[in-house]
Amino acid sequence: MAVSPAAAAPAKPAAGQVAEPGQGCTAADLGQRHPIIKSVEVSPTITHFTGWYVTQGTTGTQTVTTTTQTTISVSVGFNGSVQGSFATEALGMVGASAGLNVQVNYSSTSTASQSITWNFREPGYYGLYKGTKKVTGTYGSLNCNRVQQDDGSWALKWIEGPDSGSYTTYTTLQEGAVRCEDQVPANSIMRKAQELLDCTSAAAKTEHPAGAVAPTAKQLRDRRAQRPAPNRGTSTEQPKATGRSAQAALACRPVSYKIAVPGQPLSWGGPLLADDGVRLRPSSIFSAHLDNWRLCNVTEHNGVLEASLWNWGNGGCATIAPQNASTEQAVLMTVPCTEDDLQRFYIYRDVPGSDKIGVQNKYTGSMMGHDRYADGEFIRQYSSGRQDGTGTYSLIGV
Numbered sequence: 001m002a003v004s005p006a007a008a009a010p011a012k013p014a015a016g017q018v019a020e021p022g023q024g025c026t027a028a029d030l031g032q033r034h035p036i037i038k039s040v041e042v043s044p045t046i047t048h049f050t051g052w053y054v055t056q057g058t059t060g061t062q063t064v065t066t067t068t069q070t071t072i073s074v075s076v077g078f079n080g081s082v083q084g085s086f087a088t089e090a091l092g093m094v095g096a097s098a099g100l101n102v103q104v105n106y107s108s109t110s111t112a113s114q115s116i117t118w119n120f121r122e123p124g125y126y127g128l129y130k131g132t133k134k135v136t137g138t139y140g141s142l143n144c145n146r147v148q149q150d151d152g153s154w155a156l157k158w159i160e161g162p163d164s165g166s167y168t169t170y171t172t173l174q175e176g177a178v179r180c181e182d183q184v185p186a187n188s189i190m191r192k193a194q195e196l197l198d199c200t201s202a203a204a205k206t207e208h209p210a211g212a213v214a215p216t217a218k219q220l221r222d223r224r225a226q227r228p229a230p231n232r233g234t235s236t237e238q239p240k241a242t243g244r245s246a247q248a249a250l251a252c253r254p255v256s257y258k259i260a261v262p263g264q265p266l267s268w269g270g271p272l273l274a275d276d277g278v279r280l281r282p283s284s285i286f287s288a289h290l291d292n293w294r295l296c297n298v299t300e301h302n303g304v305l306e307a308s309l310w311n312w313g314n315g316g317c318a319t320i321a322p323q324n325a326s327t328e329q330a331v332l333m334t335v336p337c338t339e340d341d342l343q344r345f346y347i348y349r350d351v352p353g354s355d356k357i358g359v360q361n362k363y364t365g366s367m368m369g370h371d372r373y374a375d376g377e378f379i380r381q382y383s384s385g386r387q388d389g390t391g392t393y394s395l396i397g398v
Contacts, residue, residue, distance in 0.1 A: 019158045025144035026156060027262075027350050030358030031367050031391020032144060033384050035090035036160060039137040040098050044189040045070050047173065048114045048130040049196050051213035056123045058210035063117045064128045067215075069196070072134050073108040077165035077365060082106040084328040084383025086365070090139050091169055102135050102169045109173065118177045125213070126177045127197035131189035133171040140164045141365060144358065145303055145348040154351035162304060162346060163365040250296035250317075250337055252310055257293050258283060258396045259309075261373060262356055267291050268379055268393075270311035270318075270334050277331035278318060278379045280370060289313040292398060295347075296337075305347040306362065310337060319343045320381055325364050332368060332379040347395075355394045358385070367391050 019025070019034045048066035076087035082105055091104040109132065116128050143161035146154050174189055180199035184190040201216040260267035261280065269281030270290040283291045290313030298307045309318040316334030319342045324330035337343065341363040350356040359368040366381035369391030385391040 019142050021142060021158055021160055023158050024156065025158050027354065027356045028389030028392055029144035029156070029158075030348050030350060030356055031369055031385045031389070031393070032358070032387065033086060033161070033163070033360065033365070033367050034142040034158070035086060035093055036140045036142050037090070037093050037097050037137065038140050038164070040094060041136050042098055042100070043134050043136075044131060044187060044192045045072065045134040045170070046129050046131045046189070046192050046196055047072065047109045048116075049193060049219075050128050051197060051215065051219070052126045052128050052177075053208040053210055053213050054120045054123050054126060055208075055210045059120045059123060061117060061119045063115050064212075066114050066116060066128055066130065068111055068113060070134075071109050071111050072132065072168065072170045074103045074106050074169045076139075076167045078326070078363075081326065083326060084366070086141075086383035087167075089384065090167060094135060094137065094167065094169060098135060100133065100135065100171050102171055104169070109170065114175075116175050116177075120177070122179075124179045124181075125197070125199075125208075126179055127193045128175075128177045129189070129193035129196070130173055130175045131192060132173050133189070135169050135171070136167065138164060138166050143304075143346075143348050143360065146351045147303065156351060159302070159304075161348075161360070162301060162306070163360065163362070165365065250308055250310060252294040252296035253298060255294070255397050256289075256312055257295070258291055258394075258398055259293055259357075259359075260394045260396055261390075262392065262394045264373065266373065266375060267396075268293065270314045270316065272314060274335075277333050280373070280375060280377045280379070282375060287313070293318075303349075305349070306344055307347060308337060308343050309345055317343045318345070320361055320364055320366075328366075328383055329371075329380045330364075330366075332381065349395075355396055356392050357395045358392055368393075 046069045049069050050066040052064050074082055076082055076090055088104050095102040114130055141161045141163040142158045144156055145159050147157045148154055178190050178194050198216045198218045258267040265282050266280040267283055268278050292312040294310045295307040296310045311334050314334055317337040319333055319335050320330050321333055344362040346360040348358040366383050367385035368379055369382050369386035370377050370379055
C-alpha cells in the first residue's frame with residue numbers, strides 16, 4: 001500500500017525542555033527514551049523511634065538511642081539501585097511533580113540504631129523519632145515513533161511507549177520529639193511518630209522511671225508493618241529460560257535484515273563465541289550470515305512492534321545477560337532462544353518510506369546504541385538512549 005511521509009514534523013522541544021506526548025521528534029530520536037510520571041504518592045514514614053520517659057528531675061539535654069523502624073531505598077524500575085540518566089531524570093520529575101526535594105541518586109535510610117540528642121524542657125512521655133516523606137509511584141516512557149495523522153499522512157511524535165515501572169525515593173530525614181498532648185499537623189511526620197507513641201496504652205499513662213519505655217504491643221505491630229515485606233513478585237525476578245529451541249519456540253518472518261548504521265557499511269554482527277557480544281561489523285561474503293537478523297514472534301500494539309531478534313549465523317537470540325540487566329552500558333549478547341523478556345525488543349519506526357528504527361529491550365527498558373562508530377564496537381544498552389542519535393539504526397531487508 002502506497003503511503004506518503006509527512007511533509008514536515010511538528011517542532012521538537014527546545015534544548016532543556018521536557019518532551020511531552022504528541023510533540024514532534026526526528027529520526028535521530030528513535031533510539032531515545034524519556035520518563036513520564038504517571039502517579040505520585042507521598043506518605044510520612046518513621047525510620048527510627050523509641051519511647052522515652054522524662055521525670056521532673058531529668059529534664060535537659062539527653063542523648064537517646066532509637067530503634068530502626070523502616071528502611072527506605074531509592075530505586076527506579078526493577079533495579080535495586082539507580083543507574084543511568086533515565087532514572088535520574090525520572091526522580092527529578094518526581095520531585096518537581098510533588099514539589100519536594102527528593103533523593104535522585106541511590107541512597108538508603110540507615111538500617112542501624114540512631115542516636116538523637118534532645119533538650120527536654122518538660123517532664124512527660126516522649127516519642128523520639130527520625131522520619132522522612134516516602135515518595136512512591138509509577139512511571140512510563142516516552143519514545144519517538146511514527147503516528148498516522150487524520151489526513152492519512154505520517155509524522156514522528158513522542159508517544160507513551162509500552163515500557164513502565166515503579167519508583168521509590170524519599171525526602172530529607174527529620175528528627176525530633178513529640179508528646180501525646182502536643183498538637184501536630186495531620187498527615188505529618190510528627191503525627192506518625194505520635195501514632196507510634198500509642199498514647200492510649202498503659203505505658204503512656206503510667207508513671208515510669210526516667211529513660212526508655214518498653215515498646216507496647218501496638219508499637220511492635222506497627223514496627224513489623226512498616227518493615228518492607230520480602231519481594232515475592234515477578235517484577236524484579238530475573239526471567240527464567242524454558243530451554244526450548246529456536247525452531248520450537250519462535251515463528252520467524254521469512255525476510256532477513258541487516259540492522260545497520262544509517263548510510264554506513266557497518267551493521268550489527270552476531271558473535272561466534274558464547275562469551276562475546278554483538279558488535280558493529282562490515283558485511284561481506286565472509287560474514288556467514290552473522291549480519292543477518294530475523295524478527296520472530298512479532299506482535300504490534302499502538303504502532304510499536306515487539307519481536308525477538310534471531311541471528312541467522314549463530315542461531316541465537318539477542319539478549320541482555322540476566323546478571324547485567326541493571327547495568328548501564330551492558331553489552332548485547334546472543335544466547336539460545338527461549339521465552340524470556342530479556343530476549344524481547346520494542347522496535348520504534350520512522351515514517352513509511354524510511355527504514356530507520358530505534359530498539360528497546362522489553363525487560364530492562366533501555367535503548368540499544370553504540371559509543372562510537374568503529375569496526376568491532378559493541379552494541380550496548382543505555383537507559384535513556386544515545387543523545388547524539390547513534391541509537392538510530394536502519395532495518396534493511398536482504
